[in-house]
Amino acid sequence: MGFVAVGFCRPEKPFFFDQFCSWIAAGKHAKMAWLERNQALRQNPAGLLDGCQTVICLAYPYSSKKPCTPDGFTAARYTEPDKSDYHDRLRALAKMLARFIVDSYPGTRTRVCVDSAPILERSLAYASGMGFIGKNNMLIIPGYGSYVFLVEILTTAFLSLPKNESRENQCGSCTLCVDACPTGALEGPFSIDASKCLSYLTIEDHGAVDNHTGRRMGKCFFGCDVCQEVCPFNEGRSSFNPCIVSTEEILSMHAKDFEQKFGKTAFARAGLEKIKGNIRAIGLSSLE
Ligand code: SF4
Ligand code: SF4
Structure with missing residues (x-):
């Protein structure tokens, strides 16, 4: 389906939640007031889907080619202005996968999140073993990099968790x-x-x-x-x-x-x- 990485974790208090709260308290989120709300849900992702037992984290790549104009101006890579908004594309893909999960585990329910819910997606991706958080605050997938969108599928299915590889920070002395x-x-x-x-x-x-x-x-x-x-x-x-x-x-x-x-x-x-x-x-x- 085009995803480049997947990981699984329980809907527990995410790593870095306390640091996130301190960051908000220090006003480092500028005027993004929505980040101040719904902290109870950010702390407890299970609140987003009644009976949630597993969070499936997915990474979908965006082009590493920088979009540019004929006169040499550029835009951030994730914008991919020659494609429709990633929210729509990734939601459609993730919903296909969610349907497959429901078919495989009859009686279960799912919820797809593509930037659409108060969820600490990088923390969960980290917890799921997909990669590490770089000093630039991005999720870095070793061997792939950081040019990815993150998607979560919450499910009431209790999926057994594969053993995670260590995702210790690999920045070393780089700054x-x-x-x-x-x-x-x-x-x-x-x-x-x-x-x-x-x-x-x-x-x-x-x-x-x-x-x-x-x-x-x-x-x-x-x-x-x-x-x-x-x-x-x-x-x-x-x-x-x-x-x-x-x-x-x-x-x-x-x-x-x-x-x-x-x-x-x-x-x-x-x-x-x-x-x-x-x-x-x-x-x-x-x-x-
Ligand atoms: S410190 Fe270096 S390796 Fe780490 S995120 Fe920054 S640029 Fe990448
Ligand atoms: S933090 Fe990263 S994205 Fe923001 S201005 Fe600095 S280099 Fe650019």
């Missing part, structure tokens, strides 16, 4: 991601201030990107992959996919055209005006 972060959002190993992160500022934050931030964006107008690009676990996987129209075309685009062209892609989350503002911030900063 490439921390050193390369253009804004200092990665304040140290495993420590991120979302309010400084370009992924947050160019997608989630409703405010306009200022020129100060624009100077740190390079040519990437949507999201940021720098802390993954420099990671040796993703080595040799940096080419381009010229699949986006020129920034000139985006800047002159009307809402209807945007809806038609990108309405079903990951770009829709930020919206046309936000994207225009991001491009202008890069353009203005290059004039200074």
